[in-house]
Amino acid sequence: MRENVQLKLNGKPVSLEVDPGRPLLWVLRYDLGLTGTKYGCGEGHCGACTVLVEGSAVRSCLLRVGAVAGKEVTTIEGLARGSELHPVQKAFAEHDALQCGYCTPGMILNAVSLLRNIPRPTRSQIIETMEGNLCRCGAHKRIIEAIESAAQAMGGGQR
Amino acid sequence: MKRHDGKQRNIYDEYLERDFTDAPESEGLALPLDRRQFLQLAGGGIAVAFCIPGSLLAQQRGRRGGEGQQLPEDFNAFLRIGEDGRVTGFTGKVELGQGIITSLAQMLADELDVPLESVDMVMGDTDLCPWDRGTFGSMTTRFFGPPFRAAAAEAKAVLVELAAEKLGVTKDRLKTRDGAVYDDAGQKKVTYAELAKGKKILRHLKGAPVEKPGEFTLVGKGLDRRDAVEKVTGRAKYAGDIREPGMLCARILRPPSHDAKFLRVDTSAAREVAGTQVVQDGDLIAVLHESPDLAEQALARLKPEYDQPAASVDDRTIFDHLLKVAPPGETVAEGGNLGAGQSAAHHVVENTYLNSYVAHAPMEPHTALAKVEGNKVTIWASTQTPFALKDEAASLLGLPAQNVRVITPYVGGGFGGKSNNRQALEAVRLAKLTGKPVQVAWTRAEEFFYDTFRPAAVVKVRAGVTEAGLISFWDYGVYFAGERGSQHFYDIPNHRTVAYSGGWTGVPGSHPFATGPWRAPANNTNTFARESHIDALAAKAGIDPVEFRLKNLKDPRMRRVLEAAAKKFGWSPAKAPSGRGYGVACGTDVGTVVAHIAEVAVNKQTGSVRVKRVVCAQEMGLCVNPEGARIQMEGCITMGLGYALAEEIKFAGGKIHDSNFDTYTLPRFSWLPEIETVIVDAKESPAQGGGEPAVICMGGVLANAVFDATGARVLQLPMTPERIKAALARV
Ligand code: FES
Ligand code: FES
Numbered sequence: 067m068r069e070n071v072q073l074k075l076n077g078k079p080v081s082l083e084v085d086p087g088r089p090l091l092w093v094l095r096y097d098l099g100l101t102g103t104k105y106g107c108g109e110g111h112c113g114a115c116t117v118l119v120e121g122s123a124v125r126s127c128l129l130r131v132g133a134v135a136g137k138e139v140t141t142i143e144g145l146a147r148g149s150e151l152h153p154v155q156k157a158f159a160e161h162d163a164l165q166c167g168y169c170t171p172g173m174i175l176n177a178v179s180l181l182r183n184i185p186r187p188t189r190s191q192i193i194e195t196m197e198g199n200l201c202r203c204g205a206h207k208r209i210i211e212a213i214e215s216a217a218q219a220m221g222g223g224q225r
Numbered sequence: 226m227k228r229h230d231g232k233q234r235n236i237y238d239e240y241l242e243r244d245f246t247d248a249p250e251s252e253g254l255a256l257p258l259d260r261r262q263f264l265q266l267a268g269g270g271i272a273v274a275f276c277i278p279g280s281l282l283a284q285q286r287g288r289r290g291g292e293g294q295q296l297p298e299d300f301n302a303f304l305r306i307g308e309d310g311r312v313t314g315f316t317g318k319v320e321l322g323q324g325i326i327t328s329l330a331q332m333l334a335d336e337l338d339v340p341l342e343s344v345d346m347v348m349g350d351t352d353l354c355p356w357d358r359g360t361f362g363s364m365t366t367r368f369f370g371p372p373f374r375a376a377a378a379e380a381k382a383v384l385v386e387l388a389a390e391k392l393g394v395t396k397d398r399l400k401t402r403d404g405a406v407y408d409d410a411g412q413k414k415v416t417y418a419e420l421a422k423g424k425k426i427l428r429h430l431k432g433a434p435v436e437k438p439g440e441f442t443l444v445g446k447g448l449d450r451r452d453a454v455e456k457v458t459g460r461a462k463y464a465g466d467i468r469e470p471g472m473l474c475a476r477i478l479r480p481p482s483h484d485a486k487f488l489r490v491d492t493s494a495a496r497e498v499a500g501t502q503v504v505q506d507g508d509l510i511a512v513l514h515e516s517p518d519l520a521e522q523a524l525a526r527l528k529p530e531y532d533q534p535a536a537s538v539d540d541r542t543i544f545d546h547l548l549k550v551a552p553p554g555e556t557v558a559e560g561g562n563l564g565a566g567q568s569a570a571h572h573v574v575e576n577t578y579l580n581s582y583v584a585h586a587p588m589e590p591h592t593a594l595a596k597v598e599g600n601k602v603t604i605w606a607s608t609q610t611p612f613a614l615k616d617e618a619a620s621l622l623g624l625p626a627q628n629v630r631v632i633t634p635y636v637g638g639g640f641g642g643k644s645n646n647r648q649a650l651e652a653v654r655l656a657k658l659t660g661k662p663v664q665v666a667w668t669r670a671e672e673f674f675y676d677t678f679r680p681a682a683v684v685k686v687r688a689g690v691t692e693a694g695l696i697s698f699w700d701y702g703v704y705f706a707g708e709r710g711s712q713h714f715y716d717i718p719n720h721r722t723v724a725y726s727g728g729w730t731g732v733p734g735s736h737p738f739a740t741g742p743w744r745a746p747a748n749n750t751n752t753f754a755r756e757s758h759i760d761a762l763a764a765k766a767g768i769d770p771v772e773f774r775l776k777n778l779k780d781p782r783m784r785r786v787l788e789a790a791a792k793k794f795g796w797s798p799a800k801a802p803s804g805r806g807y808g809v810a811c812g813t814d815v816g817t818v819v820a821h822i823a824e825v826a827v828n829k830q831t832g833s834v835r836v837k838r839v840v841c842a843q844e845m846g847l848c849v850n851p852e853g854a855r856i857q858m859e860g861c862i863t864m865g866l867g868y869a870l871a872e873e874i875k876f877a878g879g880k881i882h883d884s885n886f887d888t889y890t891l892p893r894f895s896w897l898p899e900i901e902t903v904i905v906d907a908k909e910s911p912a913q914g915g916g917e918p919a920v921i922c923m924g925g926v927l928a929n930a931v932f933d934a935t936g937a938r939v940l941q942l943p944m945t946p947e948r949i950k951a952a953l954a955r956v
Contacts, residue, residue, distance in 0.1 A: 088519075092517060092518040095465075095466075096474070096516045096517065099468065101462070102458070102459020104589070105666070106588050106589075107669045107885050108668060108669060108885075109885050109886075109887070111886035112886055142457075146458055158453070164322075164453065164456050164457070165321075165323075166588070167322065167452065167455075167461055167635065168463065168587070168638060169588050170456050192894075202587055202588050203322050203588075204860035204862070204863030204864040204892070205856075206892070206894050206897050207863065
């Protein structure tokens with residue numbers, strides 16, 4: 067059942083011999099050693115496993131690895147440029163928008179996807195987009211503030 | 226646990242009096258190390274041992290704990306200036322989200338005048354850190370900052386003494402900068418590394434020093450926060466992110482319910498999945514594979530059979546059941562004469578308050594990796610109690626405790642739930658059986674199944690108020706929540722508080738599954754019941770609920786926070802129900818007092834509640850890190866929306882119906898009210914807990930706001946739309 071699946075992962079080409087039906091989350095975490103993408107529920111309810119596929123937020127626990135063949139996938143490890151953090155990462159750190167940090171990669175990638183689609187989101191657009199990402203530590207208030215400040219820092223543009 | 230009883234404490238204390246001189250390991254105390262062991266642990270250089278108090282320490286010591294904590298005199302942390310000049314802080318506490326792993330490094334760097342890069346923190350590693358009870362609740366920096374800083378100051382004093390000797394200069398003429406000691410003329414210099422080289426110096430700080438406000442420079446913010454940068458880049462390692470060569474991922478066969486009896490299993494189909502190993506050892510049946518999803522596929526092919534007894538109790542009947550099996554009560558507090566108070570009452574209100582089982586639901590499920598090599602065991606675990614795990618694993622395998630090392634990476638939330646180390650012991654067993662490193666990472670369903678829920682509980686209150694609006698008696702009985710927070714703080718002449726089953730773990734035959742401490746244990750239940758009932762009395766007396774509380778309240782700290790919250794909120798008096806949807810509640814936890822005022826809107830058709838605004842005033846004694854305190858308060862308020870409005874475990878007997886976040890609802894972004902926090906200054910009094918108090922009022926404040934909006938009093942948490950509609954129908 068193994069097939070060759072090729073994709074662009076965090077800017078680099080990757081070629082895998084893998085059962086294309088396996089969830090991307092586990093291939094990332096175990097086959098590729100990218101553990102920044104987290105498991106929280108496995109059923110699409112929490113957003114901890116969010117990655118970017120072609121720049122848009124997708125839940126990797128529900129996505130077959132075969133579905134990203136030929137596509138560009140970005141995980142949390144691929145967001146910063148060298149030591150320069152993405153403005154959303156920077157804003158999360160600066161606003162204390164995390165406590166235990168387990169929900170953080172998914173939150174950040176979903177926010178990056180939001181700002182790509184809506185560079186200057188209103189508060190209610192932020193809330194609507196982030197609604198499906200769960201945080202048990204209750205960092206919500208600061209997460210919203212961080213996204214607002216990242217949007218400002220990016221000045222309506224893309225990075 | 227043996228070591229938590231009074232007798233053991235005494236031995237422990239006595240032992241410490243002797244200040245690390247050799248002491249017998251009496252009664253199996255795996256407690257502090259003797260001097261020789263300690264020096265081995267610390268290695269060469271200069272070490273200062275000290276103690277970080279734990280938030281629930283007092284609670285574990287005695288039944289009346291929770292308030293008025295005492296500081297222990299033992300040590301559970303130390304710092305070292307190594308022979309290479311590097312500074313390392315060691316503590317058995319773990320990083321659950323408090324951010325201390327970075328803020329403490331910063332503090333050590335500050336106090337010792339070394340660059341931040343030359344400071345390391347080692348936390349929750351049982352081979353490298355001194356014994357510690359565990360990290361409970363969400364501890365704020367107040368526990369950590371002052372003792373770390375004092376220890377660093379002590380270490381600096383030692384360095385300066387050594388430098389004075391070495392340089393032949395008096396101490397008052399020496400200054401420290403950049404990891405070295407200089408004389409004031411700038412002529413002579415000696416580095417910390419040179420000073421520490423070949424030394425084995427140990428100092429022991431007794432007691433815990435108190436920080437003076439001006440001295441507190443713990444920033445721990447922004448890009449300086451090491452854990453923040455690791456966490457936003459995905460580099461932060463949690464237990465499930467650790468990899469060992471040859472590691473297998475285990476998926477374990479779980480019974481359909483806690484009361485199911487295992488009969489047999491057919492494993493043949495599972496064995497056909499390539500690369501799968503099936504292990505059966507008594508009650509432990511597991512499939513292992515290099516990838517967890519393939520292990521999962523194999524697990525689905527197991528054909529088990531169970532005997533399932535009929536459920537005798539479910540989420541509706543549990544409260545009657547609990548009342549039926551409740552052990553005799555124990556009086557927590559009493560005074561005056563209830564009979565006299567009843568005769569003086571003009572109105573009497575009697576209510577029974579209920580709350581359901583609530584899950585901890587940390588975003589990171591319980592996870593562990595275990596490796597057994599010969600008679601040595603290494604465990605990486607998401608745990609709040611690494612030292613307890615070490616002992617548990619040792620006794621599981623019949624090994625001496627020193628053969629087991631527990632390493633605690635970042636923990637993705639605990640809230641009390643990760644004091645239970647079942648997943649790690651499963652990993653240990655499987656590692657032993659397979660001879661391979663084994664990871665056990667619970668699925669969300671397993672996390673719900675084995676959670677030690679906040680217990681379902683019942684509170685019965687009967688109280689009366691005089692014509693003048695004074696509470697004349699208070700008769701309060703709490704069943705199964707626990708007694709923390711059960712004592713009222715109002716000025717009531719005749720009162721009695723009784724706890725039936727004082728603990729949150731219940732008694733045999735009470736709960737159909739495990740229960741345990743949940744953020745501010747017992748106090749959420751007690752504060753909901755008390756503050757709802759105070760409100761009901763105020764309404765009966767026809768007095769504004771803030772005014773009514775102040776009228777019946779002498780406690781100056783409580784009055785201050787209530788007044789501060791009312792001022793911030795812009796409270797204008799009106800008797801409830803005013804239709805405005807304003808609610809108020811007060812409470813006290815771990816020495817801190819809080820008052821909340823909330824505004825809600827209730828949709829009477831659907832029964833849904835929208836929380837528009839929550840103001841929280843908190844007096845926590847000296848507040849060393851106001852920003853840190855605010856983060857905790859916001860987290861408490863946000864988390865508290867869940868147990869107040871939505872969170873409850875549905876079950877029938879030992880079968881847990883909730884297995885994921887589709888049915889079990891956590892607070893979400895759209896629920897977020899406007900949150901305003903006020904920290905009431907009390908610099909003169911000692912620092913108190915800040916990680917939990919602001920969660921305790923959320924049930925009461927929202928129930929009272931719903932009453933003010935609608936005239937319907939909801940007596941059961943969570944206040945689901947159905948319960949609100951039912952309460953509306955009763956109005
Ligand atoms: S793990 Fe994918 S949404 Fe929760
Ligand atoms: S920061 Fe802990 S779950 Fe969000």
